[in-house]
Amino acid sequence: MDAANQVAEEIPEELLKSLPIPYDGSLVSFFRSLKQFLPQQHKFVEENEEYQLRLLEFLHAVKLGPRQKGAKRGAKRALHSDVPKEKTAQELTDNNELELRGQYAQVVLEVLKCELTRKTYIKFLLHVHDRIIPNMSKPLLLADFLISSFRRGGLLSVLALNGLFSLIQEHHLDFPQFYEKFYALLTPEVLTAKYRARFFYLADLFMSSSHIPQYTVAAVAKRLSRLSLTAPADSLPLLLTFTFNLIIRHPSLLALIHRTDSEDILVDPYVLSDPDMQTCRALDSSLWELKSLKSHYNEEVVKYALTLEDKLPTTEFDITEHLETDTQEMIDAVLGKELPENQPVKGNTNTALFDVKSSCFGAFWELS
Numbered sequence: 001m002d003a004a005n006q007v008a009e010e011i012p013e014e015l016l017k018s019l020p021i022p023y024d025g026s027l028v029s030f031f032r033s034l035k036q037f038l039p040q041q042h043k044f045v046e047e048n049e050e051y052q053l054r055l056l057e058f059l060h061a062v063k064l065g066p067r068q069k070g071a072k073r074g075a076k077r078a079l080h081s082d083v084p085k086e087k088t089a090q091e092l093t094d095n096n097e098l099e100l101r102g103q104y105a106q107v108v109l110e111v112l113k114c115e116l117t118r119k120t121y122i123k124f125l126l127h128v129h130d131r132i133i134p135n136m137s138k139p140l141l142l143a144d145f146l147i148s149s150f151r152r153g154g155l156l157s158v159l160a161l162n163g164l165f166s167l168i169q170e171h172h173l174d175f176p177q178f179y180e181k182f183y184a185l186l187t188p189e190v191l192t193a194k195y196r197a198r199f200f201y202l203a204d205l206f207m208s209s210s211h212i213p214q215y216t217v218a219a220v221a222k223r224l225s226r227l228s229l230t231a232p233a234d235s236l237p238l239l240l241t242f243t244f245n246l247i248i249r250h251p252s253l254l255a256l257i258h259r260t261d262s263e264d265i266l267v268d269p270y271v272l273s274d275p276d277m278q279t280c281r282a283l284d285s286s287l288w289e290l291k292s293l294k295s296h297y298n299e300e301v302v303k304y305a306l307t308l309e310d311k312l313p314t315t316e317f318d319i320t321e322h323l324e325t326d327t328q329e330m331i332d333a334v335l336g337k338e339l340p341e342n343q344p345v346k347g348n349t350n351t352a353l354f355d356v357k358s359s360c361f362g363a364f365w366e367l368s
Contacts, residue, residue: 132163290305
């Protein structure tokens with residue numbers, strides 16, 4: 001059985017029948033017909049969200065598996081060989097798979113030429129890294145789309161991170177402005193976003209490289225530190241552990257913690273409004289914001305903030321423990337703790353609402 005037939009068997013039959021192109025048993029022919037159909041029906045696709053979602057469901061259902069590097073080299077050798085040779089079953093399968101991936105990529109690009117609804121757009125970005133990119137013959141064809149989505153800001157930028165990271169890490173995409181755009185996403189809004197956990201999980205991966213310039217890491221650490229001043233309590237353990245990890249990976253940034261000159265504390269040189277990480281003067285600043293959290297009302301936040309008083313550990317913190325933490329979870333954790341039966345309390349017992357000596361009302365109001 002060739003690759004196309006194996007893939008076709010895993011796609012629900014009702015899904016194939018729901019598309020306007022008749023399926024004759026050949027998935028390659030089906031993709032060719034779909035590729036010709038979409039340019040002719042752009043207006044129909046753009047006006048019909050249900051059909052957009054059906055197309056996307058079909059693209060997600062196609063599972064071609066990891067690309068075979070040897071198959072691509074074998075196909076190239078066959079093209080440049082002057083010696084007639086009968087193809088083996090494996091070569092036929094490899095060529096069939098390469099053609100299938102190429103046709104799949106063309107259909108994806110045709111779909112992206114349509115003006116997708118926001119719901120379809122978000123759903124595409126959510127799974128582009130695990131259901132679209134692995135099937136494409138040339139994943140870098142999605143680079144322009146993902147970079148454009150990343151630059152749009154807000155939720156779309158957050159969701160585009162997964163696909164971009166896949167292209168940068170696995171397919172060597174060159175995107176020099178990546179960290180600059182990532183830095184711009186570190187705003188209070190990202191702390192309450194629906195996909196906050198995904199964002200910070202990926203951010204931890206982005207910042208794990210030892211080749212990132214020192215000023216970039218310092219700017220990100222300082223921006224996270226500044227966010228902690230207004231962040232909801234459920235976000236603070238995540239911000240603290242993430243920032244600590246940055247310093248553990250880059251010991252030269254310990255100066256940001258130990259800098260205690262009065263001039264530096266009273267007048268923070270960091271320029272929050274400067275989008276350039278190299279000129280925002282984060283390296284000249286300190287992480288005084290994190291030290292202020294030692295007075296926070298939540299004991300877990302205080303526990304992490306007090307880490308600054310001691311020497312930072314050599315092993316990184318596990319931020320995945322805090323990715324999904326919400327306010328209700330923190331409240332339940334506090335209420336679930338057992339308190340001593342005889343809790344010591346210090347205070348004076350009042351006998352009147354007003355002080356008799358200092359107020360004329362004191363003589364008329366007493367507590368019995």
